[in-house]
Amino acid sequence: MLIKRLFPLFIILCIFACKQEVHLNKIKGERLSISDSLVGDPDIEAFIKPFRDHVNNDLDSVIAYAPLTYSKTNGEYNTAIGNFMADAVLQESNPVFKQRTGKDIDMVILNYGGIRSIISKGDITARTAYEVMPFENSVVVVQLPGKQVQLMVDYLRESTKAQPISGMKLTLNSDSTVNEVLIGGEPLNLDKTYHVATNDYLYNGGDRMTFFHPNDSLYVLDYKIRNVLIDYFKKIDTLQPVRDDRFTKLNN
Template structure:
């Protein structure tokens, strides 16, 4: 066979191989249960151990003491643990906001569902903060117009839930209408704007809080709620929150 014939044969073989197709005709799989019967890898365990011990030490170091156990189900329109969280993040966030803007936050609004555990009686640690707020939600301040604040108040009145608030005082009537709303003992002026501290989840319309979504005046504090709670725990010795009159329903 001369060189010319060899070249032709090689070209045919290459073309033919390019035309071949592989077809997937079956996928097989099996479920592997992760149980205590699976043997740990000693090398991996040895590598992880110092990191695990360091993390657990940081999480379990005592920061404060809680005088009782508090649950988000303990109150009808405000709860001790919700009041604690709203007050704590206000205390941590307001100096940050004021340093950046020269202004104060007017009030706080969080969501009842965002409280993910009880605050147990006894030692309070960083792990406590992770239990209360396991999500990566950050604090933001929204410049709300008076009309939006009115929507916010009407939302709280109709929601019939103990959404945590701070610095705001709200009373609703028997028909779940807003009876009064004030800041620092002064009625809210719906012709003014107010700086409202909340989290990025609610700002983006979470829990149907759509009054936040219509506003572009946003200050991102780059400060996670969980970290604010940890910082607050480090500042205080004893945690003793109470249910108060910040959000109530009038009986008559």
């Protein structure tokens, strides 16, 4: 009988206790130094090693050769490494785009800041592509009216960096006004639409490239710039990019 009498009181006390608020008064932390003195777990190391070796073998396999060292600082309006990257995007992406749409890419624009490393003289590996383009940026193709392309020209004219382009030839006068704009060898037509390849970061306004909006259509190729470079490297024996007249400024 005593148990039966105390049981309701027990239930009430439990409910009251559950309603009490709990407050955190103190957090105690401890700093753990990470250094070479830390000993790895041999079982984990043994498990990871085959995968690490496989990845390293893939990354370090020689796929091309660079006879010179190429840097994005070697040129004022266009650079060999920038020209190579833009040309690679055009060459490797156009077949994908044409298969899906039946159309061709007219031109490519990338960004100077997206070139994150030099290409050193010597063997080129897949790791080279990861160093030059460590980001996950992918190729997109934007259908732009000629008036939007003119805004792109204005951006290039005002830029202080050698932004990589392909399929376009831009010549400035000595006072930085536009002398000539050719796309596919033809003068820019403001009443025409053009298919411009770039990457998703720039399409979304990266590096202040706001001229991609508005547009007529967007095509997402699901093709990473890094993979573009690797595919391009695999098709050549020796990398031979050069500075040319695709973007120049007249002296007088």
